[in-house]
Amino acid sequence: GAVVSQHPSWVICKSGTSVKIECRSLDFQATTMFWYRQFPKQSLMLMATSNEGSKATYEQGVEKDKFLINHASLTLSTLTVTSAHPEDSSFYICSARGAGDPYEQYFGPGTRLTVT
Amino acid sequence: GDSVTQMEGPVTLSEEAFLTINCTYTATGYPSLFWYVQYPGEGLQLLLKATKADDKGSNKGFEATYRKETTSFHLEKGSVQVSDSAVYFCALGAGAGSYQLTFGKGTKLSVIP
Numbered sequence: 001g002a003v004v005s006q007h008p009s010w011v012i013c014k015s016g017t018s019v020k021i022e023c024r025s026l027d028f029q030a031t032t033m034f035w036y037r038q039f040p041k042q043s044l045m046l047m048a049t050s051n052e053g054s055k056a057t058y059e060q061g062v063e064k065d066k067f068l069i070n071h072a073s074l075t076l077s078t079l080t081v082t083s084a085h086p087e088d089s090s091f092y093i094c095s096a097r098g099a100g101d102p103y104e105q106y107f108g109p110g111t112r113l114t115v116t
Numbered sequence: 117g118d119s120v121t122q123m124e125g126p127v128t129l130s131e132e133a134f135l136t137i138n139c140t141y142t143a144t145g146y147p148s149l150f151w152y153v154q155y156p157g158e159g160l161q162l163l164l165k166a167t168k169a170d171d172k173g174s175n176k177g178f179e180a181t182y183r184k185e186t187t188s189f190h191l192e193k194g195s196v197q198v199s200d201s202a203v204y205f206c207a208l209g210a211g212a213g214s215y216q217l218t219f220g221k222g223t224k225l226s227v228i229p
Contacts, residue, residue: 103217109157109158110159
């Protein structure tokens with residue numbers, strides 16, 4: 001149980017275009033989803049926290065107009081990178097939290113974004 | 117702010133060797149502490165956790181004890197296997213309400229036969 005999927009697993013896009021990444025909780029309802037960014041040999045950096053049906057809360061330094069997060073249902077959250085630039089190339093990871101232990105997050109396998 | 121420092125990797129061990137991955141933290145209040153593991157091609161999975169001082173978390177032969185006096189949560193295993201090869205992340209959770217996690221940089225472990 002407690003499986004989280006991400007789609008796509010990797011994507012290449014051209015500079016200036018937008019790309020959408022989906023995060024789904026497959027067998028539980030996720031009241032909260034988190035989006036992280038991970039650089040090589042670096043920790044996971046929390047980008048934003050989203051609760052179903054409400055606006056995402058972005059961490060300091062994360063541009064909310066560039067990284068659009070939508071959490072429209074209890075099983076789906078999307079991250080759209082708008083007007084992508086090469087510096088947005090990274091590994092994006094989502095996690096979801098259910099109704100149990102509030103600190104227990106279930107992680108997706110990640111999406112590798114490369115902007116050319 | 118909260119932070120987690122864990123030993124730099126990569127760590128390479130022979131099968132059946134003893135493993136220690138050091139983790140120290142800085143936090144206000146009394147955080148919960150976690151170890152997550154990421155196997156190749158998979159998402160992070162919770163390995164073990166401890167929610168208060170002197171608690172010992174354990175799972176799959178791994179152990180870690182919450183040491184408030186040294187602000188540490190070192191991960192140990194007495195005899196590693198090839199299947200333990202993965203990246204290990206120490207994390208803390210603090211701040212009731214947001215329940216966000218703060219992660220260390222991760223330590224890559226490779227176990228060779």
